Amino acid sequence: MFAKMDYAYAVYKEGSFTRAAEKLFISQPSLSAAIKNLEKEIGAPLFERTGGGVLLTEAGRAYMDAAQRVMAIRSELEARISDMNGLSVGRLSVGGTNYLCSHVLAGIINRFSSQYPGVEVELVEAKSQSLLDAVRADALDIVVDSFDSLPEGFEGYPLAREQILLCVPAELPINARLSDFAILPEQIYAGVSLADIPAVSIADFGAESFILLKSGNDMYNRAMHIFDRGGVTPRVAFSVDQLNISYALADSGMGLCFATDTLFRFARLGRSLCLYKIREADLGRTLCIAYKKNRYCTRAMTEFIRIARESDL
Numbered sequence: 001m002f003a004k005m006d007y008a009y010a011v012y013k014e015g016s017f018t019r020a021a022e023k024l025f026i027s028q029p030s031l032s033a034a035i036k037n038l039e040k041e042i043g044a045p046l047f048e049r050t051g052g053g054v055l056l057t058e059a060g061r062a063y064m065d066a067a068q069r070v071m072a073i074r075s076e077l078e079a080r081i082s083d084m085n086g087l088s089v090g091r092l093s094v095g096g097t098n099y100l101c102s103h104v105l106a107g108i109i110n111r112f113s114s115q116y117p118g119v120e121v122e123l124v125e126a127k128s129q130s131l132l133d134a135v136r137a138d139a140l141d142i143v144v145d146s147f148d149s150l151p152e153g154f155e156g157y158p159l160a161r162e163q164i165l166l167c168v169p170a171e172l173p174i175n176a177r178l179s180d181f182a183i184l185p186e187q188i189y190a191g192v193s194l195a196d197i198p199a200v201s202i203a204d205f206g207a208e209s210f211i212l213l214k215s216g217n218d219m220y221n222r223a224m225h226i227f228d229r230g231g232v233t234p235r236v237a238f239s240v241d242q243l244n245i246s247y248a249l250a251d252s253g254m255g256l257c258f259a260t261d262t263l264f265r266f267a268r269l270g271r272s273l274c275l276y277k278i279r280e281a282d283l284g285r286t287l288c289i290a291y292k293k294n295r296y297c298t299r300a301m302t303e304f305i306r307i308a309r310e311s312d313l
Helices: 002-014 017-024 028-042 058-084 098-115 128-136 185-189 218-230 243-251 261-267 299-310
Strands: 047-050 053-056 090-096 119-125 142-147 154-162 164-169 209-213 235-240 257-260 273-277 285-292
Touching (some): 002 017, 002 053, 002 058, 017 028, 090 098, 090 128, 090 299, 098 299, 128 142, 128 285, 154 261, 154 299, 209 243, 218 257, 235 243, 285 299
Parallel strands (some): 090 119, 090 142, 209 235
Antiparallel strands (some): 047 053, 142 285
């Protein structure tokens, strides 16, 4: 029963028999046959085949709603049994955005795996909203991301406070005029307190070109808030999906971007940039480790959270 349920759920999540078969490591004909047998048992079709993929039928929506509840119960049962066996075996899924996976989570996972080599850790990289949805659906155990406050239905702990900075290519003439306010990446490496450095207005950069993240990213929302407060309509040179990419383009002189001091503290990059605190930005955002409220917190989750909180972020 569970195998067929997993197959149907994979088709639903992937929106395609082909992609689901690839993810499940089975042939598409085998997957199609399994779904047909399941639909025969249920007595109704689950999917409507379209040119662009598949859509759920009314029976399919009811089935997936029940399947998600069954899978959550199964996952909790497996977790409780795993806890009975100690941390010699087990699984843990952790998610973060691209730059957090690259520069923050990598070190935490390394420390966790060194202590508990028998626990398999799955690292999931995605946009913030997709990660939160995965935690809500019990498809992900833990998320590490930046928040003003934890979303409704989540519990968690703060790990660090992040400062949002404007990254400006060093060769731009505006840096000479604002040299008293500029922060060099090397100062962040050295642990200089940013609280003592004055901020400038985003309006000072209104004539420059910007590299922004695409809509749906937290940093995009914050950038739009900054522009709105500063009365600036940005000239957008590039719209990209990842903070790492926007930073790399800015470092190459292609435009200005927003980043956080976390990126510079961990990546030790950006020697071709001048950094500025922006007056219209909020005081910052909090990097947190979070999980679904009221769910069973496994020993693996508990230990991973402990290690993350003890890490020097």
